[in-house]
Amino acid sequence: MSVDLNTLKTPAPTITALTQPFWDAAAQGRLKIQHCEDCGKAVFYPRPMCPHCWSKRLVWKEASGRGQLKSFSLVHKPGHPGWLPVAPYVVGLVELAEGPTMLSFILPGMRSPGVGDALLLAPTAIGGRVLPAFKPVETATEEKPK
Ligand SMILES: [Zn+2]
Numbered sequence: 001m002s003v004d005l006n007t008l009k010t011p012a013p014t015i016t017a018l019t020q021p022f023w024d025a026a027a028q029g030r031l032k033i034q035h036c037e038d039c040g041k042a043v044f045y046p047r048p049m050c051p052h053c054w055s056k057r058l059v060w061k062e063a064s065g066r067g068q069l070k071s072f073s074l075v076h077k078p079g080h081p082g083w084l085p086v087a088p089y090v091v092g093l094v095e096l097a098e099g100p101t102m103l104s105f106i107l108p109g110m111r112s113p114g115v116g117d118a119l120l121l122a123p124t125a126i127g128g129r130v131l132p133a134f135k136p137v138e139t140a141t142e143e144k145p146k
Pocket of ligand 1: 036037038039040041050051052053054055
């Protein structure tokens, strides 16, 4: 991927009062997700009510930034033309260490992505804003030149 992701003309996220804390954290290169004060479970995407116990006592907490690739797609034909300069690129379902799954841009690693890959949060400037992308955790054996 030789194109600077920050130069892409991609659509901006739709920010609501509910999702504002997520996007504010993202802009600072951080990942915040909701946690339920009643059942203790982590919640993502942002909601007004816990999907596990229906409590409305949700608070925002910093996520570890660790996750695992649950599934992914190599996108050749983006849903928006703004992404065309970087196609093909990888979009994946990241199972966060806290439990919830989030859809995210997966930065290229040393090898092709695979289900089960360990991932780390990699805040990335895309289309003029910092978004919570993820990158593969490279193991020592994979870092050797081939
Ligand atoms: Zn709950």
